[in-house]
Amino acid sequence: MRAPVQKLIRRPSRSIPSVILALLLLAAGSLGSWLLGHRIVSGTWPDRAATTLDAVGSATLGSAAVLIIAGIVAVCGLVMILMALWPGVPEHVEILPDAVPGQTAVTRRDLAGLVRTQVEQVDGVHSVAVTARRSRVDVVVLSVLDDLAPVREAARKKADEALDALKPVGITRSRVRIRHTS
Structure with a gap:
C-alpha cells in the first residue's frame, strides 16, 4: 500500500515583513548600543536622549502626539500581519x-x-x-x-x-x- 502523495506546498511570502521587522530591530538595537556606550564612557545620558525621555515621560496617553504615534504603529503592525498571512506565488x-x-x-x-x-x-x-x-x-x-x-x-x-x-x-x-x- 502506498502513502498518499502530498500536494505542492504553498507557503506565504514573509520576506517583506521580515525585512521591515529586521530593520526596525536593527535601528532600535543600534540606538540602544549607542546610548549605552555614551552612558558607560561619559557617565551621563546624551542631552538629546535625556530631553526626549523627559518629553516622552511627561506625555499623557490622551495627547494628540501619543495617539498619532499609536495609530501609525497599529497600522504598520496590521500591514505586517496581513503581508505575513498573504499567500505568495508558489515557486x-x-x-x-x-x-x-x-x-x-x-x-x-x-x-x-x-x-x-x-x-x-x-x-x-x-x-x-x-x-x-x-x-x-x-x-x-x-x-x-x-x-x-x-x-x-x-x-x-x-x-x-x-x-x-x-x-x-x-x-x-x-x-x-x-x-x-x-
Whole structure:
C-alpha cells in the first residue's frame, strides 16, 4: 500500500515583513548600543536622549502626539500581519496532470524558458521575454519587421501550443505583446 502523495506546498511570502521587522530591530538595537556606550564612557545620558525621555515621560496617553504615534504603529503592525498571512506565488507549477499518483512540477522560471524557446522559433522574432505569473504567461516579443500582426499571431499560437503541451495547473492563458525594434 502506498502513502498518499502530498500536494505542492504553498507557503506565504514573509520576506517583506521580515525585512521591515529586521530593520526596525536593527535601528532600535543600534540606538540602544549607542546610548549605552555614551552612558558607560561619559557617565551621563546624551542631552538629546535625556530631553526626549523627559518629553516622552511627561506625555499623557490622551495627547494628540501619543495617539498619532499609536495609530501609525497599529497600522504598520496590521500591514505586517496581513503581508505575513498573504499567500505568495508558489515557486513551482504542476505540469502534465494525470491520474497517476505523484506530481510533475517545474519552476516558473523553467516554464517561462520553455515557452520562450517555442516562441523564439517563429519567423520574424528578434528576441523574447517571458514571465510566468499566477494565472497567465506574459510574452513580450521584439521584432524588426514592419508588419507586426502576423508575428504577433504566430507568437500567440506558439505560446498557446506550449501551454497546451505542458498543461500547467493554474496557468490558463498567455498574453502576447509585440514591439518593433530596430
